[in-house]
Structures are given as C-alpha cells and as structure tokens.
Amino acid sequence: MVADLIARAKIQLKKELPFVLYSKPKEAVLNAVFQADNTLHEVVDYTEQGFVFAPFLDRKSPVLLKADEVSKVTFEVPLQQATAPIQEVSSNPDEEQRYIELVQKAILEIQSGNCKKIVLSRTIHVSLDKPIFVVFKELLNTYSNAFCYLWYHPKVGLWLGATPEILVKTSGLNFTTMSLAGTQNKEAGQERPDWSSKELREQQYVTDYIAGILAHRATDVLVNDVETISAGHLWHLRSKITGRFYKGMFKDLITALHPTPAVCGLPLGGSRRFILENENYQRTYYTGFLGELNFKKETARNRNRKNQENSAYRSVVTTSELFVNLRCMQKVKDSVIIYVGGGITADSEPRSEWSETESKAQTMLRLLAT
Numbered sequence: 001m002v003a004d005l006i007a008r009a010k011i012q013l014k015k016e017l018p019f020v021l022y023s024k025p026k027e028a029v030l031n032a033v034f035q036a037d038n039t040l041h042e043v044v045d046y047t048e049q050g051f052v053f054a055p056f057l058d059r060k061s062p063v064l065l066k067a068d069e070v071s072k073v074t075f076e077v078p079l080q081q082a083t084a085p086i087q088e089v090s091s092n093p094d095e096e097q098r099y100i101e102l103v104q105k106a107i108l109e110i111q112s113g114n115c116k117k118i119v120l121s122r123t124i125h126v127s128l129d130k131p132i133f134v135v136f137k138e139l140l141n142t143y144s145n146a147f148c149y150l151w152y153h154p155k156v157g158l159w160l161g162a163t164p165e166i167l168v169k170t171s172g173l174n175f176t177t178m179s180l181a182g183t184q185n186k187e188a189g190q191e192r193p194d195w196s197s198k199e200l201r202e203q204q205y206v207t208d209y210i211a212g213i214l215a216h217r218a219t220d221v222l223v224n225d226v227e228t229i230s231a232g233h234l235w236h237l238r239s240k241i242t243g244r245f246y247k248g249m250f251k252d253l254i255t256a257l258h259p260t261p262a263v264c265g266l267p268l269g270g271s272r273r274f275i276l277e278n279e280n281y282q283r284t285y286y287t288g289f290l291g292e293l294n295f296k297k298e299t300a301r302n303r304n305r306k307n308q309e310n311s312a313y314r315s316v317v318t319t320s321e322l323f324v325n326l327r328c329m330q331k332v333k334d335s336v337i338i339y340v341g342g343g344i345t346a347d348s349e350p351r352s353e354w355s356e357t358e359s360k361a362q363t364m365l366r367l368l369a370t
C-alpha cells in the first residue's frame with residue numbers, strides 16, 4: 001500500500017538515510033529506492049546502476065542513490081484531479097523589478113548578437129506549514145501526467161517536484177527525448193491554446209539543436225510534429241524525438257543533451273556564461289536531471305508466434321528514464337525554496353516573462369496551501 005511505502009520512507013528520513021519516492025507520468029505506480037547507508041555515491045561514466053540526481057552545472061558530479069532496496073505499489077489516481085486553489089504569495093515588488101531588469105539585460109545581450117536564447121530563473125522562499133509527506137501525496141494526486149518525486153540525501157538535501165520534461169528515456173539502444181518550450185496558462189474551458197510565432201520559434205530552436213546533437217550520435221532519428229501538451233495548469237509545446245544511439249555512447253549522449261536550450265539557452269556556452277554572471281543565485285539541482293539509471297527490465301518475448309504459450313522466453317533489457325528537474329522545490333528547515341524560470345528571446349516582453357515565472361510557481365505553491 002502507498003501508506004506503507006510512505007511510512008517506510010518516513011523511517012528512512014528519520015534515520016537520515018538516502019531514498020527517493022517517485023511516480024512516472026501516467027503510470028499510477030509509486031516506486032521507491034532506499035540506500036542502506038549514507039555514502040555519497042557519484043555517477044562517473046553512466047555505466048552505474050541506481051537513481052541519478054544531477055545538478056545543472058557539471059562542476060559537481062551527479063549523485064547516485066544505490067538501489068539497495070526497491071519497492072513499488074500501484075495507487076488509485078483520483079478521477080477528479082485535485083484543483084487546489086491558486087495560492088497567493090505576496091508578490092515582492094523589489095524582486096519583480098530585479099527580475100524585469102535581468103530580463104531586459106538578457107534581451108540586450110540577445111540583440112547584441114551574442115545569444116539567441118537565454119533561460120533565466122529565480123527562487124521564491126515560502127514557509128512550509130504542513131508535513132512534507134502530505135505535500136508529496138497531494139503532488140502525486142494532482143500531477144499524474146508528470147514525473148513526481150521526493151528525493152533525499154542527508155549530505156545534499158530534500159527535493160520534490162512534478163516535471164513534465166523528459167531528458168532522455170532509453171531501452172537498449174533505442175531512445176526517446178523531447179524538445180519542450182513555450183508556455184501558456186490554461187484558460188477555463190480552453191481546448192487548445194493559440195501559439196504565437198515567438199513561442200513556435202523558441203521551441204523550434206530547441207528541436208533543431210537536439211536534432212543537431214543527435215546527427216552524429218544516433219541513427220534512425222525521427223523528429224515528430226510539434227504538439228501541445230498539458231502540464232498542470234499550463235500548456236507547453238513539445239516535439240518527441242526518437243532514434244537509436246551508437247553503442248558505448250550513452251554517457252556522451254547524456255552529457256551532450258544536458259543542459260538543453262530548453263533550460264539554458266543558445267548557444268550553450270554564451271547563455272550559460274550569462275546565467276552564471278547575472279542570475280545571482282545557484283541553481284544547484286534545479287534544471288539538472290534525475291531518474292532511473294541502467295535499470296534491468298525483464299521482457300517476455302515469443303520465439304514462435306504460432307505456438308506462443310510454449311515458446312515465450314525472457315530477455316533482459318537495460319533501461320534508463322531521466323527527467324529534467326523543473327517545477328520543483330527544496331526543503332530547507334521549515335520552509336521551501338521554489339525554483340522557476342523561462343526562456344528569453346529577442347521578442348520577449350519582460351513583464352510577461354515575470355508573469356510566466358509566477359504561473360510556473362503555482363505548480364508547487366498550490367500544494368502548500370493549508
């Protein structure tokens with residue numbers, strides 16, 4: 001039962017031992033990985049097995065939780081999605097002004113020709129007035145389309161989030177990735193939003209960049225048509241990209257894909273430099289990635305279709321499912337830090353960019369309402 005798994009995680013937290021609870025998009029299965037001791041393991045060459053938690057910058061190694069104990073339970077997703085009320089945060093005028101000036105500076109940088117796109121972000125500090133496991137249960141019920149998680153390591157901290165974005169998903173050499181960009185609020189009764197050329201262009205930049213990265217790392221690359229997806233109270237534009245990567249190039253694939261222009265910008269070096277020099281805080285694990293690394297999955301295959309019952313045999317395939325750490329927050333003592341951002345291009349309007357971060361913050365803020 002979900003309650004038993006959560007009770008097990010509470011004990012793990014009390015003992016200050018690493019664990020992660022997570023559910024994959026549309027699966028209604030709560031997974032858990034518990035590490036037996038508090039060692040801080042690192043991912044070095046991506047042949048390791050476990051649950052990876054990687055920062056935005058590669059200055060620090062990704063953390064690996066060893067899957068000493070794994071568990072999973074199915075849960076009922078409420079038919080009626082919980083629509084928690086909008087949570088007001090007293091909008092801080094100084095912070096709004098500071099962010100608007102930051103966006104203006106990024107637009108100038110883009111106009112000067114140094115960059116095409118820069119993803120900016122900021123933090124919001126909110127007091128935490130209910131137990132973190134209660135927040136997590138609401139997160140599971142509210143965002144069944146997302147990758148939902150609660151991750152803890154005593155030497156790193158406690159994070160939770162509901163991200164709509166896959167970094168890369170692999171099964172053997174087959175992979176799926178996506179370019180996700182463009183954001184709009186859902187209006188009441190709205191079936192589909194209208195996308196502006198600014199948003200379509202911004203998403204196309206990401207798609208082209210990813211296709212370029214894959215050109216000499218993979219075969220059979222297929223870029224699917226752009227589609228609108230729902231992420232909580234928001235719409236995004238997404239193109240799914242599939243293919244087969246070359247054997248032995250898994251690490252290269254991940255390190256080339258991360259960070260994508262969906263969370264950093266274009267070109268990578270210039271936008272990263274601008275972020276580091278101007279954002280004025282450390283993103284740490286926000287816009288990093290997390291998920292299952294090199295899990296073994298058993299699949300039943302049929303040798304002979306005519307006589308299926310007798311000829312089924314088992315084969316083991318290595319799979320990874322990594323998600324970009326967005327719509328997330330970090331627990332620090334009795335409060336949380338919510339991380340939000342958005343892509344800036346030459347046509348960005350600073351006040352709308354501020355509003356976009358306010359909207360994205362609602363994904364986490366709604367869970368904190370008491």
Ligand SMILES: C=C(O[C@@H]1C=C(C(=O)O)C=C[C@H]1O)C(=O)O
Binds near residue numbers: 342344
């Ligand atoms: C940076 C964030 O989101 C990213 C930026 C988006 C945008 O600029 O429209 C959309 C989805 C994400 O790729 C965030 O949610 O904090």
